[in-house]
Amino acid sequence: MSGSATDRPSGDGDGTRAVRAGLPETVKNEPTLPGPVFAAHFHLPGDVSGPYTYGRDDNPTWTLLERAIGELEAPGRADVETLTFASGMAAISAVLFSQVSAGDAVVLPTDGYQVLPMVRAQLEAYGVEVRTAPTANDAQLDVLDGAKLLWIETPSNPGLDVCDIRRLTEAAHARGALVAVDNTLATPLGQRPLELGADFAVASGTKQLTGHGDVLLGYVVGRDAEAMAAVRRWRKIVGAIPGPMEAWLAHRSIATLQLRVDRQCATALTLAEVLRERPEISGLRYPGLPDDPSHKVAAQQMRRFGCVISFTLPTRARAERFLRALRLVDDATSFGGVRSTAERRRRWGGDPVPEGFIRFSVGAEDPEDLVADVLRALEESAE
Numbered sequence: 405m406s407g408s409a410t411d412r413p414s415g416d417g418d419g420t421r422a423v424r425a426g427l428p429e430t431v432k433n434e435p436t437l438p439g440p441v442f443a444a445h446f447h448l449p450g451d452v453s454g455p456y457t458y459g460r461d462d463n464p465t466w467t468l469l470e471r472a473i474g475e476l477e478a479p480g481r482a483d484v485e486t487l488t489f490a491s492g493m494a495a496i497s498a499v500l501f502s503q504v505s506a507g508d509a510v511v512l513p514t515d516g517y518q519v520l521p522m523v524r525a526q527l528e529a530y531g532v533e534v535r536t537a538p539t540a541n542d543a544q545l546d547v548l549d550g551a552k553l554l555w556i557e558t559p560s561n562p563g564l565d566v567c568d569i570r571r572l573t574e575a576a577h578a579r580g581a582l583v584a585v586d587n588t589l590a591t592p593l594g595q596r597p598l599e600l601g602a603d604f605a606v607a608s609g610t611k612q613l614t615g616h617g618d619v620l621l622g623y624v625v626g627r628d629a630e631a632m633a634a635v636r637r638w639r640k641i642v643g644a645i646p647g648p649m650e651a652w653l654a655h656r657s658i659a660t661l662q663l664r665v666d667r668q669c670a671t672a673l674t675l676a677e678v679l680r681e682r683p684e685i686s687g688l689r690y691p692g693l694p695d696d697p698s699h700k701v702a703a704q705q706m707r708r709f710g711c712v713i714s715f716t717l718p719t720r721a722r723a724e725r726f727l728r729a730l731r732l733v734d735d736a737t738s739f740g741g742v743r744s745t746a747e748r749r750r751r752w753g754g755d756p757v758p759e760g761f762i763r764f765s766v767g768a769e770d771p772e773d774l775v776a777d778v779l780r781a782l783e784e785s786a787e
């Protein structure tokens with residue numbers, strides 16, 4: 405949890421940082437957060453000079469959002485650069501495809517985001533060697549020799565295993581490999597990968613960072629200027645840029661990040677504690693539960709444990725009845741929004757989880773209402 409008022413400089417708490425992140429200097433008669441700048445091109449008389457020339461290269465609305473995300477991922481550090489993208493996948497692809505080339509080796513998690521197997525196939529088609537290992541027990545350590553880049557996703561999605569970012573990063577750096585951490589599930593208020601040694605923090609801003617289920621967004625924060633120049637070049641080549649409206653909505657939403665994250669994490673723990681008492685539930689996972697297999701490492705490197713819990717109901721039919729019986733929880737994919745969602749993960753194919761496996765994203769509803777709805781749906785879905 406965030407530090408007390410006495411152990412940090414004033415104005416440096418997570419809530420304060422979130423509400424003020426990326427705001428420009430105040431100007432009389434101007435709004436605090438300037439509105440979106442819609443421009444394909446900017447006036448550019450004479451010789452070409454920046455910052456704003458053409459809308460695929462840069463945009464003032466991105467500038468403010470990128471400053472905000474940088475302040476959250478790496479507070480107090482002027483040496484990091486942030487780039488925003490059209491989606492989390494655009495950000496992930498930008499790092500992977502700008503940093504590695506034919507003949508290089510990349511280490512991915514076996515249990516990461518469901519599009520990673522497609523990324524793997526594409527990397528292999530370009531002559532990149534791809535190795536995989538599970539997130540749990542830092543198993544990626546065993547396949548690092550000779551790799552150019554290590555890709556970490558912790559907590560993993562949807563299995564909620566956690567690996568030791570600092571330990572893996574030290575081992576990767578000792579072998580000359582770069583390290584990228586997918587920080588989507590934790591958000592920068594849950595963990596700050598750059599402070600744990602990583603070279604890149606990468607995330608989907610579609611999830612809890614923006615939190616309202618109305619925007620797709622991605623970002624990359626990095627501390628190596630040369631590596632980030634390659635990421636920027638990739639964004640320009642591919643053109644996977646955020647729209648100004650999405651960037652502005654994201655920035656506005658970040659103001660409530662600490663409120664949302666604290667509420668959703670607290671309710672997630674409450675719900676996990678209730679569910680662990682239920683006989684029909686197995687395989688309950690939440691990194692914030694003190695006896696969860698992820699908890700020890702999570703407590704070392706995370707400041708909040710996320711809003712996602714997972715568990716398994718006995719059968720596919722039971723899981724489907726449970727989801728239908730919920731009234732306050734939408735049957736929908738994705739996670740991190742203010743409205744709770746849940747889904748039977750196996751419906752997508754892909755993830756190697758049981759038929760009755762549920763990924764549950766805890767929203768900002770009143771905790772007692774949400775718990776009551778879940779308990780009622782469990783009762784009603786029993787045979």
Ligand SMILES: *Cc1c(COP(=O)(O)O)cnc(C)c1O
Nearest residue numbers: 491492493517561588608610621
């Ligand atoms: C959703 C997600 C992504 C992809 O983000 P999009 O914004 O949907 O492209 C990447 N990693 C994780 C962990 C995710 O949950």
